[in-house]
Amino acid sequence: MEEPKKIKEGFLGQKMIVLTPNIRKSIKNNPLISPFYLTAIGYYPHATGHDRERKTGSAEFILLYCIDGEGRIEMDNTTYELKANTFFIIPKNVPHRYYSSVKAPWSIYWLHFSGTNSRTIYERSLSDGQHQVHAIPFEEYRIQLFNQIYTILEQSFNARDMEIMNFRVLHFVTSLIYYREINPIVNSQDAISNSILYMKANLDKKLSINQLAEQQKISLSHYLRIFKQKTGISPISYYNQLKIQHSCQYLYFTDKSIKQICNLIGIEDQYYFSRLFSKLMGTSPSEYRKKHKK
Numbered sequence: 001m002e003e004p005k006k007i008k009e010g011f012l013g014q015k016m017i018v019l020t021p022n023i024r025k026s027i028k029n030n031p032l033i034s035p036f037y038l039t040a041i042g043y044y045p046h047a048t049g050h051d052r053e054r055k056t057g058s059a060e061f062i063l064l065y066c067i068d069g070e071g072r073i074e075m076d077n078t079t080y081e082l083k084a085n086t087f088f089i090i091p092k093n094v095p096h097r098y099y100s101s102v103k104a105p106w107s108i109y110w111l112h113f114s115g116t117n118s119r120t121i122y123e124r125s126l127s128d129g130q131h132q133v134h135a136i137p138f139e140e141y142r143i144q145l146f147n148q149i150y151t152i153l154e155q156s157f158n159a160r161d162m163e164i165m166n167f168r169v170l171h172f173v174t175s176l177i178y179y180r181e182i183n184p185i186v187n188s189q190d191a192i193s194n195s196i197l198y199m200k201a202n203l204d205k206k207l208s209i210n211q212l213a214e215q216q217k218i219s220l221s222h223y224l225r226i227f228k229q230k231t232g233i234s235p236i237s238y239y240n241q242l243k244i245q246h247s248c249q250y251l252y253f254t255d256k257s258i259k260q261i262c263n264l265i266g267i268e269d270q271y272y273f274s275r276l277f278s279k280l281m282g283t284s285p286s287e288y289r290k291k292h293k294k
Contacts, residue, residue: 014044047100051099060114064108069105204266
């Protein structure tokens with residue numbers, strides 16, 4: 001992709017609003033929205049020649065969401081390609097440059113955000129702590145949400161409107177960052193989702209970590225890494241949680257003995273089952289049954 005000549009920002013059909021210091025101050029003093037709030041927002045359609053460089057970075061985090069065309073982001077000696085239906089978040093106080101393609105100028109929705117929770121939300125966009133261009137399918141409701149945010153800013157800056165606006169900004173940003181979690185069917189065919197389905201179908205067995213990795217035809221080390229990345233816990237811990245959750249149904253809906261339930265969930269040692277149940281549920285199996293059974 002060729003680099004464009006630098007020109008002043010200004011594109012046919014562009015939208016841009018930058019909040020003034022007094023409005024930002026009122027937002028920062030509002031406990032409902034001070035943890036995460038917008039400071040600037042815009043839409044640049046077919047932004048031929050768009051080129052922005054900040055040698056000392058920005059005081060806020062910057063989200064760039066491309067819906068058409070392409071462009072580049074340069075940061076930390078790395079170049080990131082932004083194409084249609086991708087987004088990227090630039091961290092604050094990091095020198096960077098981003099620019100539109102000459103042959104296929106991008107159309108981007110962008111916003112700057114800040115607040116006490118802003119870094120944590122930005123970090124949720126990282127992959128294993130590394131920056132990444134994220135690809136997501138186009139959804140019309142997200143554009144409608146952006147337009148709602150912009151319309152509110154055009155009409156009013158009173159406290160209640162700023163609260164509604166920033167709630168919607170948080171929704172807009174998280175709809176991008178958490179897209180896969182919000183739409184689990186997207187990931188239904190990945191190795192870990194398949195492994196979890198396999199676990200659920202084999203709760204009556206005692207599967208080892210090696211068997212679980214082999215079932216997915218991937219190395220043990222890779223399986224462990226991607227499983228924890230997706231679920232936050234180890235495969236065996238997840239497998240045991242499924243077993244205990246299933247045992248709760250037997251305790252609640254049936255009169256089966258502890259020994260029978262252990263056989264049904266692939267745990268041979270009743271004492272181990274009781275200890276594991278108490279650890280995860282905060283009470284013993286017998287007390288759980290006594291408290292919850294109809």
